[in-house]
Amino acid sequence: MQTTTSLQAAQPVIPLDIGKRAGKYLIFHLGVEEFGTEVLKVREIMGLQDITSIPQVPPYVKGVINLRGKVIPVVDLRLKFGMEPEPYTARTCIVVMRTRQAEEDLMIGMIVDGVVEVLNLTASDIEDTPDFGPGVVTPYLTGMAKIKGKVKILLDIDQVLSGTDLQGLSALLQ
């Protein structure tokens, strides 16, 4: 819970058009945290399968899988966010996202602890990301949504899955 409270103290680095943020979100969780990502970018959700590991890559890149003839990379979101690794369970799944990286559409799978629901968020549900103070850059947070007393962290998945460093969020979540 402590992490959630500290997240609330931040302010968005990139001011976003509030209206644009409204829409359907896929909510998944990593531990107790709940995150949201635009449903439009979700390609599919699949159970965990054999992942072929790739040498010489950061630990959060688990490897590649075969998605109907296409080979796509898989990222462990827990590791990517610098959270403690947990053993995979029956609820662990791979959310395949269609992201835009360096002018190119790319499919990337992300391993999450479990998928919760799909929420229709209105503009009024979404608040700006609070300011975490100087030195903490959170370009991949688009905002926070408070639904039924629970906070969902909304992610800009293109930023999350880009090659850029995740120092900011990992520092926060530790």
Add this chain to the structure above:
Amino acid sequence: MPEVAASADQVALRDQIDELSTRLILDGVAAISPADFDRLSQSADDFGNKAAAGAAHSIAESLASALPAPDRTRIASNGLMELRQLLDGPLPGRQTGNAAPSPPPPSGTGAAPFAQPREESLAADEALIREFIAESGEHLATIDSQLLLLEQDNSAKDTLNTIFRSFHTIKGLAGFLEFADIQALAHEVETLLDLARTAQLKVTPSIVDVVLESTDVVRQELTAIAQRLAGNEPPTTRFDNHLLERIRRAGRGDTPEPQSPPAVNAAAAQSPEAEPQIVERRAGDATSVRIDTVKLDQLMDMVGEMVIAQTLIRHNSALESTNDARLQRNLTQLARITSDVQRITTSMRMVPIGIQFNRTARVVRDLARRANKQIVFEATGETTELDKTIAEELSDPLLHMVRNSIDHGIESHEERVALGKDPIGHIRVSACHQSGQIVVAISDDGRGLDREKILAKARQKGLIDSHGSLSDGEIFQLIFEPGLSTAAAVSDISGRGVGMDVVRRHVQKLRGRIDIQSKAGEGTALSIKLPLTLALIEGLVVVVGQQRYIVPIFAVREMFRPTAEMLSTVQGKGEMAMVRGALMPIVRLHRRFAIEPHKVNLTEGTLIVAESEGVPFCLFVDGLIGKQEVVIKGLGQQFKSVAGVAGCAILGDGRVGLILDIDGIHQGRT
């Protein structure tokens, strides 16, 4: 700009005349009516060319009177000739003067006015231009191969007609898209060929030369256009002004009277091959479709998945225990269809190798003439199909190899006579399929490789020790080393010692293997073994811990389980294995890739003797699963810097396996 206007009009008029000539030749005089000449007269009048207008009118009148067909043909063809001269000016050689600018203008003066419409049309008709480039390229290839045939049999009418038609098509398309230079050139060549077709001109090697040169120039122009399309301004290559002149001179060369009437006879007009241009083109379009390679790749992906899915169903335990005969039959049927679909999909990227051979034939001809040697080029197996990418990549090695044969291999005429050999040298290329690979062989009947010369050179370059014996095979392999050339002098053909290492590099890039055989005084034979397609790779599936890897089979020499006696350690860390008397370093794949293996003890696992750039080493893995042909896939941009991995493939069970890059693993072995 009156000059420009005149030039453009001249082009238009000329086109009309050309069109009539073509019809006259291809369809006979019956296809020409006086009205055609009246129209021509009208246009000439519009453009202010009174002389041409008058001449055309009188031809129309002569044609209108009832005369027998041969006379009408003569009138029409003479008339067209006359009109052409009226437009050209009496002497083609006078184009430097301003009196009679040769239409279309020679590039020197015509460059500026024609640059403008070209730029515009480039933007406007991009698709059309691309089509034009592709189509012209195909025609040029046809022309090249046909020309070489023509040289052997200079009376072959079909061949001449084919070349003529190809040039005609290029001219027509170039004219339509306002590429005046190409149009002008194609036109001149066409005129020359027309003389040959109508038997007024004997086809000599010099004529073939000039036509071949023209195809090169057109090719260059096409490349320049392609570059402009891509947004790059190519260096303004103005083509040789003298070429047009030379073509014209060649046309006059053997005919004493250039003004003599073209002997268009009924036979030529009724020739069964002489079909109108349009019909031929339509037929070509119907039989082939251009497809984006991205779509082909997607199809390949899906077919691969289909095969996997089919295999999974097939081996499903529930199905295996069933006794339903009908279900079994249907499954067999499905399996058959699936493999057919896979075969067809793979073959869609295939092209016959003949195109490359034609290009090589052309090179042989040119080089042989330059080296003043008589060489006959023979190609067999032109219809052998292989992946388009491989076929294209093969053209450079082929070129270097024939260059070598011509320069180093085949002796001079006198030398051959003195040796009692056939004074004419032979270069043979062949292609065939052999156990799932394509074998391209090049052989010559020249002097063969000189063992001693190669050895001496290699020692001089420090490539080998001065002592120690090498087998013939090993010595011959030395010619693929960079910087080793045995030619006594650097000729403009070869001798700089860059040829054969290029060949090896190309072949290796294509995952092929090159073998060489030579016998002193009898010749040299090179054979290149290549995979049929770059999309598929034959691999050894190996297992290390949880992971499976694919070792490309072309890099594998042998594999075995080592015994303790074979193994030794250098300075406590470098592990070595003694394989058939040779000491080879051992690379542990699990260490290289930092994964948890099942087998740490060398004697429990398997050693694979692999070869990286000719250097053998042992790769240690847990075990082998088997040999499999897999579809190669890229790992994508984000993993492109991963050393030791060439790509990945989907294995039979649907899992992804990484394809090892043996060279990369060997380089980073420390």
